[in-house]
Each structure stands twice: as structure tokens, then as C-alpha cells.
Amino acid sequence: MCVTPSLPPAEPRKIIHLDMDAFYASVEQRDDPALRGRPLAVGGTRERGVVMAASYEARQYGVRSAMPASTARRLCPKLLFVPPRFEVYKEVSGQVREIMAEYTPLIEPVALDEAYLDVTHNLKHEPLASQVARDIRAAILARTQLTASAGISYNKFLAKLASDHRKPNGQYVIPPGRGLAFVEKLTVGQFHGIGPATAGRLHALGIFTGADLRAQPEAFLRQHFGKAGGYYHAIAHAEDHRPVQPDRQRKSVGAETTFAHDLHEQPELLAALLPVAAKVWSYCQRTGQSGRTLTLKVKFADFQQITRSRTLLASVPDEASLLRTCQDILTALLPLPKGVRLLGLSLSNLDGEAPPASPGGQLTLF
Structure with missing residues (x-):
């Protein structure tokens, strides 16, 4: 994960990360x-x-x-x-979104159950972001009978960390001037954007805590982690200048299925793609959106996973074309070396986006 560089705001932001509990x-x-x-x-x-x-x-x-x-x-x-x-979860998520919109138009949904809110200049003219969070959580409980937790801070990274600090049904504030002290005590595995594999690589370099990470020069982190090294350097210093983006476009749509028994033969594998492709195309029909890049995910019985991607010259026009293309990708992999427990399909490079560069233009292994 990496953060696109951006300028710091003219005044400290007041960011809430709201997360519905379980x-x-x-x-x-x-x-x-x-x-x-x-x-x-x-x-x-x-x-x-x-x-x-x-x-x-x-x-x-x-x-x-x-x-x-x-x-x-x-x-x-x-x-x-x-x-x-x-459908029920979406309905409840819509209720929560309506409540948030009563306080600010700057809402960046992350999933059905979480979102970032910028309440620096909120519609209630409430100076305390912590009070806005309390009011929103109380309204959610009253209207949905569900609890939510909140993290409040001056940037998105810290707000996300803070929301995990008092779950469930609580909230926590990391005020300006306290970010560094909060971050340095964390293990690197607690950092949003650092998964188990990256945490293992950091451990191999002798980096176990936020304080250890902050002690590393940015050049050193970029040498070992590429662009992501810049992100790790920034968050180790409690820096994150990304604004809340209320109009953030969805980047991809996907579906997958895990099988009751491992699949081995071509006919059953190709047939298994039918319902997966149908789910993806159902989203396209509901939104009137399509895309040009199809990615097939194959997870084997031993949990090893591979993906293959193909970018087309134009958006997929219909469900038959979607299915035919992903079956072509799968067929090119056959025969597979072991049984398959899961197949997944995602459609990205959605309408209105620029296509990613791809060597040869067709098939890429991620």
C-alpha cells in the first residue's frame, strides 16, 4: 500500500473513522x-x-x-x-450513510460498514470532532439498534488506528501533538497497510515497533520496499496528508466462490466460472458500468494462489463476452498441477479510468 504524495492542509483537519461493530x-x-x-x-x-x-x-x-x-x-x-x-446489509448501510450526511458532505465510504468523515467544518457547527462522533454514534444506535466505534484524529491514518482502540461501542481521540507518541508504541503489524508478510520482512530487518520504523531513513525503506517504503516512512512519523474523498470511484468489482470439494477437470472448472461471472455482470447491469481488465484468481487445495489478468481494447460488452474471456484465461492455464478450491473473477479498469500499462498488452502475472 502506498500513499499518493499531497500537500499538508492549511489547518489541522478533524477526521472521523467510523466503523460499525461486527x-x-x-x-x-x-x-x-x-x-x-x-x-x-x-x-x-x-x-x-x-x-x-x-x-x-x-x-x-x-x-x-x-x-x-x-x-x-x-x-x-x-x-x-x-x-x-x-440486501439487508446494504439497506442498513444506507441508513448509516444518511445519518453521516446530516453532519458533513465529506464522506468517503471504505466498505458497507466503515467510512471516513471530514468534520473540520461540519453542518452542525460543532467545534469538537469528538462530540460529532458521539452524536453520530448515538443516532446510529437510535435508528438501527446497532453500535459503532469511532476514531478521531487530524489525519486518516491515525483516525483508522484510533477506531480500533476502543472497540466495540467506543471512541478514541488522537489529538495534534500526540500522533508520534501513539505510533511509536505500536508493533508494525498494527499499522494499517502493513500485512503479515510485510511485517515479517520488517522483522527480518530488525524493525518491530513504530519507533524502530521511524528510526530508518526513507532511502533505506524505499530500497527494501519500493514506493511503499515512502508510505511506511510517512506513517512512522504520523504523517498522512490524504484528504477525505467523497467522490472516490470504485476501482473494481469482483466475485469468488469456494468449492465443497477440489476441482480438477476442465469441464467442471469452466462450468464453475458461470455463477461467478454472473455475479460480476449483475453489478455491471445495476450500475451501467463495465471494464476492460479481467483478473482470474485461482486458489489451490494447499492455499497457494495465482492470478492472471487480461486487458482488452474496449470495455466488456455483455455477459457472454465476460464469461468467454475468463474461460480463455483459465484454459490457457490448463492442465493445472493440483486441485482447485476457489475461483475468483474481478473486473477493473472500469469505464472512465485510464488502462494500466501492460507489457505485451494482454496477459500479466501479478
């Missing part, structure tokens, strides 16, 4: 009293499924989102699984 699971527990207080996972209803969200009762057993359902069941034998209801 959103999908909390909606299910709200709508079904029998589920309240019980360990619950959304998704993973099949043996080879994946947990999409876990209630706080389930998290006490170590159950987390993106965890294989079989692992979650092993950790919590009494875990209850419910299928996702995305």
Missing part, C-alpha cells in the same frame, strides 16, 4: 433474538466455506473473518452459521 453478525443478532449472546458466523455454511464476519462472542474463541469454516468450527464447536443477507 456489522454483518450484529445485523443478524438484531433481527433474530435467538442469536443474541451466542457465537455466530456469517457465511461458511458449507464445509469448505469461509467466515465472512464473526460476532464478538465468536471472536473470543479466535474466530475471525476470512477464516475457513472448518477452522472456525474446530475453534468453536458451538459456532452458529447463518447465510449472508447482503
Whole structure:
């Protein structure tokens, strides 16, 4: 992850990162009293499924989102699984968005359950961002019967960190002048934008905490991590000048499916792409948008993952073309060396975006 360089604002911003608490699971527990207080996972209803969200009762057993359902069941034998209801989640997300819009037009959604808000000059003329956050969280609870947590700070990076600091149903402020002290005590794995693999590489370089990261010259970090090194250098100094972008365009749309048993043969693999492509094209039909770059994801039985991408000269015109192109990409990979547990498809380079450079123009391995 890297941050596009931008100039610091003329005055300190007041940024809120709002995050709904265990959103999908909390909606299910709200709508079904029998589920309240019980360990619950959304998704993973099949043996080879994946947990999409876990209630706080389930998290006490170590159950987390993106965890294989079989692992979650092993950790919590009494875990209850419910299928996702995305239309309901979207409806509730819309209610939350309406509440936020009563306070500021500067809202940058990150997902259905989280968003950044710039309340420097808010519609309520409230000088304290912490009070705005309290009011928004109270309104969400009153209208949806769901709780939200909030982080408040002078930039997006710190606001995101702060929102995790008092979950669930709490909020935390990192005021100007306190960012460096907050960051230096964190482990690098707690930094937004640094995943387990990057954290391991940092550990190999003797960098374990925010203070260790801040001690490294930017040139050193860029030498080892490329452009991302500049981002790591900035956040180690609690710097993030990115504005809240209320009109941020969606960059891609995708879908994937995990199979009940490993797939090996060409006919079943090609057939498995049908519902995945249908989900992607359904989004295109709803929005009137299409794209030129198709990316196929293949996850093998041993969890090794590969992706292949193809960029076309024009946007995909229809579902048949979408399916045919992704089947062509898959066919070029056959025969596969081992069984496949998951196939995914994403469509990016959406209408209105400039196409990424691609050597040879057609096929790229990421």
C-alpha cells in the first residue's frame, strides 16, 4: 500500500473513522433474538466455506473473518452459521450513510460498514470532532439498534488506528501533538497497510515497533520496499496528508466462490466460472458500468494462489463476452498441477479510468 504524495492542509483537519461493530453478525443478532449472546458466523455454511464476519462472542474463541469454516468450527464447536443477507446489509448501510450526511458532505465510504468523515467544518457547527462522533454514534444506535466505534484524529491514518482502540461501542481521540507518541508504541503489524508478510520482512530487518520504523531513513525503506517504503516512512512519523474523498470511484468489482470439494477437470472448472461471472455482470447491469481488465484468481487445495489478468481494447460488452474471456484465461492455464478450491473473477479498469500499462498488452502475472 502506498500513499499518493499531497500537500499538508492549511489547518489541522478533524477526521472521523467510523466503523460499525461486527456489522454483518450484529445485523443478524438484531433481527433474530435467538442469536443474541451466542457465537455466530456469517457465511461458511458449507464445509469448505469461509467466515465472512464473526460476532464478538465468536471472536473470543479466535474466530475471525476470512477464516475457513472448518477452522472456525474446530475453534468453536458451538459456532452458529447463518447465510449472508447482503440486501439487508446494504439497506442498513444506507441508513448509516444518511445519518453521516446530516453532519458533513465529506464522506468517503471504505466498505458497507466503515467510512471516513471530514468534520473540520461540519453542518452542525460543532467545534469538537469528538462530540460529532458521539452524536453520530448515538443516532446510529437510535435508528438501527446497532453500535459503532469511532476514531478521531487530524489525519486518516491515525483516525483508522484510533477506531480500533476502543472497540466495540467506543471512541478514541488522537489529538495534534500526540500522533508520534501513539505510533511509536505500536508493533508494525498494527499499522494499517502493513500485512503479515510485510511485517515479517520488517522483522527480518530488525524493525518491530513504530519507533524502530521511524528510526530508518526513507532511502533505506524505499530500497527494501519500493514506493511503499515512502508510505511506511510517512506513517512512522504520523504523517498522512490524504484528504477525505467523497467522490472516490470504485476501482473494481469482483466475485469468488469456494468449492465443497477440489476441482480438477476442465469441464467442471469452466462450468464453475458461470455463477461467478454472473455475479460480476449483475453489478455491471445495476450500475451501467463495465471494464476492460479481467483478473482470474485461482486458489489451490494447499492455499497457494495465482492470478492472471487480461486487458482488452474496449470495455466488456455483455455477459457472454465476460464469461468467454475468463474461460480463455483459465484454459490457457490448463492442465493445472493440483486441485482447485476457489475461483475468483474481478473486473477493473472500469469505464472512465485510464488502462494500466501492460507489457505485451494482454496477459500479466501479478
